[in-house]
Amino acid sequence: MVKLKLPEEPGDFNPTAAGEYWINKRKIDHTENTIRSNQKDLDPFLMWCDEHGINRVGDLTEWTIEQYEDYAHAREDWSPITIKNKLQTLKQFLRFLGEKGALDSYLHPAVTVPDLERSKEVNTEKWDKTDALPQIRYMRNSPKWFGTFEHAVTEVAWFTGRRVQAIAGLDLSDYTREPDEDDPADGPYLDFKHRADEGTGLKNKLDSEDPVEISGDVADVLDHYIARERNNKRDDNGRESLFTTRQGRASIAKIRGAIYIATQPCIRISCPHGENAKKCEYRKRDHASKCPSSRSPHRIRTGSIQWQLDQGIAPEDVSDRVDASVDTIRRHYDVPDDREKMENRRRKYTGVLEDSIDDGDESRGQPQSGNDDDDDDDSEGSPPAPTQ
Known part of the structure; x- marks a missing residue:
């Protein structure tokens, strides 16, 4: 784990240095893949702070977070799930800063993580x-x-x-x-x-x-x-x-x-x-x-x-x-499309449903009772067309 020089006051941490400190702390009990994802999701926020002259994490405010959220949602190259992941990571980072006393108040509740519909949250691209x-x-x-x-x-x-x-x-x-x-x-x-x-x-x-x-x-x-x-x-x-x-x-x-x-x-x-x-x-x-x-x-x-x-x-x-x-x-x-869902249901249930029809031996060969005159005349006794 990289040893960083800590500032006198936690609020004096430069955002980039604070991000590095947080990532190093997480390396203790998180996998390499998780750390890589955290770093990737946090980097845009740290760069945004640098571009907007925010040199102390103690200067972060709810309005700062609101501005960054607007920036994230405006990026056309970020999908809804990408935005959600990056804001979730930011929320974790700000909670950490709050626990260390680097902020005047807890800021992580100010981060609004999108609550996506499942169809938007799940990346369905796969090697089909x-x-x-x-x-x-x-x-x-x-x-x-x-x-x-x-x-x-x-x-x-x-x-x-x-x-x-x-x-x-x-x-x-x-x-x-x-x-x-x-x-x-x-x-x-x-x-x-x-x-x-x-x-x-x-x-x-x-x-x-x-x-x-x-x-x-x-x-x-x-x-x-x-x-x-x-x-x-x-x-x-x-x-x-x-x-x-x-x-x-x-x-x-x-x-x-x-x-x-x-x-x-x-x-x-x-x-x-x-x-x-x-x-x-x-x-x-x-x-x-x-x-x-x-x-x-x-x-x-x-x-x-x-x-x-x-x-x-x-x-x-x-x-x-x-x-x-x-x-x-x-x-x-488990995100099959509608046709796959139909095929899965067909494989699972069609035989059972058909067996329930075949098992109705009691009525096999028995004439219908007394209501034949209610049928349409043009049916000529032919069976109905199967439904699709």
Whole structure:
């Protein structure tokens, strides 16, 4: 943790220095991803203070907050959920300053965090199964792609729905292809473990630890990758990583770049944007994220969770597999469109409803009683057209 020189009075803190102090404090008990998000969300406010000549946090007022909120809502490049996230982080920061006595009064209640409709709050962009499944099948059948680093990390990301930091933290010993007779598992699995003291912590710490089953097909991909592609290197802590580079453990950035490459549709079809795949600069790893059709690990996670739910896996079981609460899954990930909802209902209930009709044997073959004359004459005894 970076040691900062504290001012004589907390109110004399420069906003940028105060932001750095707050971020450093949070590093003690928050994950790297959370810290990165906090920094990204707070930076615009700190820059705004600098541009408006606010050099002391003690000079912040409710009117200052009102002006910044107007600025945030006026930015056309910020979506509603972006604005909400940035104002939520600002509220946390101001609460911290208030608790330290840096403000004349608590300012965090002055921050109005938008209460978004679910449709605006949830980012529904994902690597949809209609794109993901053909892409995965193609890589499984392609001599060029099968078992490559890109293929292997994408298979694991899709099949487990785990975060990229969890995938990067896997060791070779965390992969079990053939469980022994003392192992309760009956098939291959990956055992995700929280090892914060060795640089591979999980988001929810020990609560994130869980073995996650994978299919035999995913295991085949991993076996090929381990035998043919994996570098036999140890990381700085002497551990044998599952996913490696020539230097050691593959970084989160390395895995993210591989997934951007693996999700580009031009691997198997013509470029949907009219580019020549052989000449397109987005085919290069450093630029792959700029491809409009490539997807980040988070979008794979989103699509995977939806796919697992679509297969009829209970949200409680998906929760364990992907390390997310049931409430989070239902609120942020389980967002099928209207047609998907209809198909889900049809798969779940149509057979039951039809069985209830078929089970009505008591009336089968029995003539209708006495009310036939009430029917329309032009029906000619034909059955009604089915409703849509």
